[in-house]
Amino acid sequence: MTTAMAVRCIGARDLPHVRFLLSGVCQRPLSTSSSFAAGRPESEAPPKSKYKDTVLLPCTTFPMKISPDKITENEQHIQKVAGFAELYSWQRGQDRHKEYVLHDGPPYANGVPHIGHAVNKIMKDITVRHKLLQGYKVHYIPGWDCHGLPIELKASGGKGQKQRDPLEVRAAARKVAEEAIGKQQAAFERWGVLADWGTTYRTFDPSYITHQLLLFAQLYDMGYIYQDYLPVHYSPHLGTSLAESELEYNPEHISTAVHVALLATSVSPQLQEQLRALGLSELHIPVWTTTPWTLPSNQAVCFASDQCYVVVSVNWAGRGGAGRRLALVWAEPLLGELRRIMSGDLEIICSLEGNQLAEMRYRHPLYVRECPLVVGGHVRMDSGSGLVHTAPAHGHEDFLVSLKYQLPVECYVNGDGRYNAGAGQELEGKEVLGEGNEAVLRMLESDEGGGASLLLHRESYKHSYPYDWRSRRPVIVRATSQWFLNTAQLKEKALAALEKVKILPMEGNREAAMVSQLKKRPYWCISRQRVWGTPIPVFYDTDTGDPVTNRAIIEHVVAVLEREGGDAWWRLGEEELLPPEVVREARESGRPLPCKGQDTLDIWFDSGSSWRCVLDSHPADLYLEGLDQFNGWFLCSLLTSVAATGCAPYRSLYVHGFTVDEKGRKMSKSLGNVVDPKVVTDGGKNKTKDPACGADVLRWWVANRESEAANSQIGSQQLSIMKKQVQRVRNCLRHVLSCLRSNGEGSNGHFDFNHHSLAAADLRPLDRYILHLLHAHINQVWRDYENFRYYTVTRNTVDFMSNTVSALYFGCIHDRLYCDARASSKRMSALLVLFHLLHHLVLSIAPILPHLAEEIALHYHIKDKAWHVFRQVVELPPSSWHQLELALVMKECLRVREELYRTTTLTATNPATLHTTITAGGDTLKSLRVLQTSTEATESGLCELLQVARITLHPHPDDTPGFSLALSESKNTKCLRCRRFTAPEGCELCARCQTVIASGW
Known part of the structure; x- marks a missing residue:
């Protein structure tokens, strides 16, 4: 019989009878496991009595909630004791055969960290931490793009200061970049981003500059780089040429x-x-x-x-x-x-x-x-x-x-x-x-x-x-003598290389933007008329103006800059920058030395060379950036790599959208709708108006945003929802932790997996069913991580913890956990499942909520201070947990539970007070008998699932499929120890509790 038929049968014939039987029942508030879902303090268990100390209540020092004024301190403490700072170096030293390379697209070293930084860096960190738990040795070097107009303009005071001494401008620009890097790195560390923060790359570092100039020399020798007199986009206000990617229309x-x-x-x-x-x-x-x-x-x-x-x-x-x-x-x-x-x-x-x-x-x-x-x-x-x-x-x-x-x-x-x-x-x-x-x-x-x-x-x-993307002023197209990368010559090779790259998410045609750019772009102007940048290592004949350069000249310049720093191009004269043999030949012939050029390289060539400077020409497994990088870093990296190696510098690309406010508007200071990630994590000046949410809530929001959406909203409403979801996850895991009694938290009921474990076949049906659901959930979670569906991980996790673990399982097992004998098989069966739930759920949330995961580990592994979540390797649940036949059985049993709860809700009756008679036939009867083999029971798995005092199970005379319920008030009284209505009239304790007390519990 279908569910609809069962409901119809009950509604037509049995429901009046049910109401009649309930007429004499003492009405009590409905008591279900929802109190556990809401995080009810364990101290609310039985009222004080002489049996209080015989109940094995949950116990943990793990706090239910961290107050906003303590969140920052708590997360920073976790980072310290869990070894966040040492983790990257530790994993690089491990003997792991698989390596995963995520190459960091360098954020611009200008200004304070914003919500866009949070989206990008946290998504990368979730990816890195996931791969670490999967047993990979991770390669992730954070970097910064440090050259370019915005920094130079800030350092030089705008166009009117262009005539300042180049060395003064460069010193001021370097200071601007270094200050921005310091602020941004502090924020990235605060968010829990995994990296060796003592080893980062910056595009103004001498080693980076030398690698980049050697790439320039290689491409020049290959004929891809050339000088010509061509029209380019030019900013009169800024006095420099611009690339297409530096324009806004x-x-x-x-x-x-x-x-x-x-x-x-x-x-x-x-x-x-x-x-x-x-x-x-x-x-x-x-x-x-x-x-x-x-x-x-x-x-x-x-x-x-x-x-x-x-x-x-x-x-x-x-x-x-x-x-x-x-x-x-x-x-x-x-x-x-x-x-x-x-x-x-x-x-x-x-x-x-x-x-x-x-x-x-x-x-x-x-x-x-x-x-x-x-x-x-x-x-x-x-x-x-x-x-x-x-x-x-x-x-x-x-x-x-x-x-x-x-x-x-x-x-x-x-x-x-x-x-x-x-x-x-x-x-x-x-x-x-x-x-x-x-x-x-x-x-x-x-x-x-x-x-x-x-x-x-x-x-x-x-x-x-x-318009120029920085000054927001109109530009012109103007023919000038510039240096170019011949993209027309590279076009077909680049398109062929791109075909081998996996681009995620797959929906839409986002890569079309890069393909169209490649097809219509005949050249790329890579020279700029500024001083804050990597110098183009070219000299010019003083008579003809023709360029004078070759590999020997560039390699000599590289050696000088590596030794003296990037400022040496502006500080030293031609006699020191040119190779000695060139200087000697000019002196002997009486000709003047060629003069050094004043152009610098486009910052997109700067950052687009990072695959050579950071990865040493090895392709990355992943580049992960925003949508706009199809026309920016993705494209520039592709062109330089294909020119030099014939291959793309990445095996896959992942693109994410942008962030808007709650009304879908772009964030701007003028609108007053900018969300500062520092305020989100640590609170604003007005702590009442802007309380701290913590880094994990910010990370949960990043993961929860639908990555396929071009724009994702953030504001007080979204953050409030995220905060509640993280709290629900915390409450659920805290209850599991408290039931397991971590080492040193009390001797009562401590569960030791190595000594108290049971074979899966010996577990009770409900426990095996939960492991079946856990098996499906965990396998799906790791598949979602692999496909960058982080928002599915968050949503499925909240659903699983709220509905399966809290609403269903906690409510069913609390009686045997608290009141059965400490080492009873029923109690150990539940504890074993709780152990597996804690282990797998903590690992599954760890990439997104690393602070919460490590905080739980610190409370669970009190005697093993070296045990940390991210030093583990995930093992998937065993296939034996997958029990489809049992799932079908439980589906039928849960139909009965659902109908019982529907009925008692309508009558505002507490199921715990009821004697429930079930008449069933067909598959329903077979399923119910898996949980209760006897006709009458007060301690069966079915009593536990339905949370009633007693169940009488009758077969339907004609074995008609489906079931019907008859409810009456239990004739027993409430046991003073377990609070179930199973004690005989005139007795304080039920038979089970009498036995437990007599055995010394």
Whole structure:
């Protein structure tokens, strides 16, 4: 019979009878094991009586709760006595055959630790501790990314201090980085992160710099690194080039967009004749641009060879407002745009073929020179005229066009973002993103400035535009002489290497961001115009400006920097930095020594070289970082490694999302919604408003966040939930610990596994069932750890401890634990299960809650001070614990329990006072008889499971499947020792307790 049928049967026929039988029962509050789940103090057990000292009550010095003002002190004490600081060195010295390498992506050494640091570092630590418990020797070296603009700007006071002495700036920058590292490391240690904190890597360390420069030399020899004059993203405010990964795109940026008509100077005779017949003497080539400041560098106009273009005549108000008829070339699919910006009628004169456009030339928009029309594969039909202004010095696609058609690459913008003399007297010195842009527009509007070029239309245009990620200001694209890594040459190799990398979590297509970056990125600019960084070891000929470098020169520089430190490049002269033979040869020939360069390496090349500097070229098992590193550290590490070794530097990647506040908003100081991890662990200034939660609660939140989610919320509500969950875990394990009576905590009832153990076959059915459930739970937990499903570990752990261990098992066994004879087989059966529960559950929570796990171990292994959780190796529960047939039996028995509790809850009756008669048949009867073989019982496993005073078990006359219940008040009285309603009328004790007392218990 199904559960639904059983309930229907009881509800239709037996329930009125049940109510009748209960009418004479003394009503008492329902008493179940829920009190244990809520962490009831063991001292609340039987009232004081002459039998109190005969009850084997739980006993432990393990505190139920740590007050907020003691949490920090308690966790720091645990770290000290459990040897957190020595653990990494200890495990490196063990003879373990398996090694697991998690390579730490270096956080930036700027600012205080934030919640993003906590997410990343704690997830890494959970991973490392899991692998340690699995028997691996772990390789994890924490590091910091120490160079770059933010630190230099903080040290130098911003752009206005750029001219300070480089050595002063570097000294100040190093101090900024070191202070940040000190604060961040202290926080990481406070969170319990496992590492040898005396051996970390920092990108400004001489050893790191030398490894990096040797990699530079190798890639230079292989032809992957080269110098060229190319357009790059450039920050006028910061005065340096930028990589794509250093940009943020502002979708609300406002540009001045213009349509400019350029005078055609070379038109076919047939088209000229058509125009003259209409009274039109000129033909114009209109272009549309959102960067008018780039028009001085115009070298061509691109068109799409597969699109149809037409010549159109339109009315134009003209300069000064005078009416004028114009002939314009326009892409036919975009004529709607022309109608939008021009008033009056539009007349199509003729169509043009691609070769006709290619034969045309036009007058430069500002200067007296002719430029060509060329085919551009990047021309789209979504805006403008379908004719694209091309300035190779200010656009990546434009530059590629210049290579194809051998166009000049002329940049009239200097490092401050101002026009130089090449732009002409009217523009020289003006900021291109300010007054320079307006000056170009004024020139186009005047006869003298723009000449034959016509400003057809101007408007404000909102669109996505790149900003510098640090200054939050617009950048420009500007051609400069820079050093590049040839990603186009590496593209196919990198894509092939990436295919062998396992990327987790698997849902979605997050790796697509890295693949798309690889496919569209022809080069990577690796040089920066700053002083706080790793110097590019290149010298320049004083006459030609050509670079002078080779492996011998770089290796000599490396030796000098390793000996003298990174500042030596700025402190020493060329005579000391160049190899002696180069200096001697120059002196003998009378030529001046080449001068050292002033560029530093991109910090992404810095951190992207860490696989060489830290791992010595051995691939890591795992890189674990945030989503944004697909375009950052993951990609840069991949490119440098594939270039040097042909392989990826990692076997697998794990990506996690970001953190927002409780309302889903990005955290910012202006909103006042920043969650400080230090306040979470140690409390805020106002301890009442912001009490300390401890590192384990912070770690539990990190593990509990769904790693697949792009954003995870944190705030007082989430932290309150996490704190309650950790407390429930603590309460559950504390009760198990107190029942086992750790060494030295009292002689009564101490369980010694080596002396008191029983064979699994001798355990009571309920105990074997709990081991069956524990077997399934523990195996699933370690599978979840292996797959980085830490949030599943936390949720399943709370569910298992609350519902299986506390609500079910504790409530069932407390009577035999407290009141049976100390060495009885029933009591030892339960203690053995509790022993296994404590052992496996402590190990299973340890990677996430290391402080709680070690605190429990310190209380359990009092005589063995050297026993620590993370010096153990996990062994999975034996397969003999998996008992499917028993599970099916218990499923039927639990159906009976559920129906009994439903009924007594409706009537507010305490099951402990009841004599329960069960009539059952089929599989249900067979299952119940596993727990109770006799017809009448007060001490059976079924009495224990249902928590009733007495059970009478009758077979159904027709062996009908299912069961029915009949409840009546027990005729016995409450035993003064065990408090069960099993004592004969007029007796203080039940038969069981009389026997235990007589035997000396």
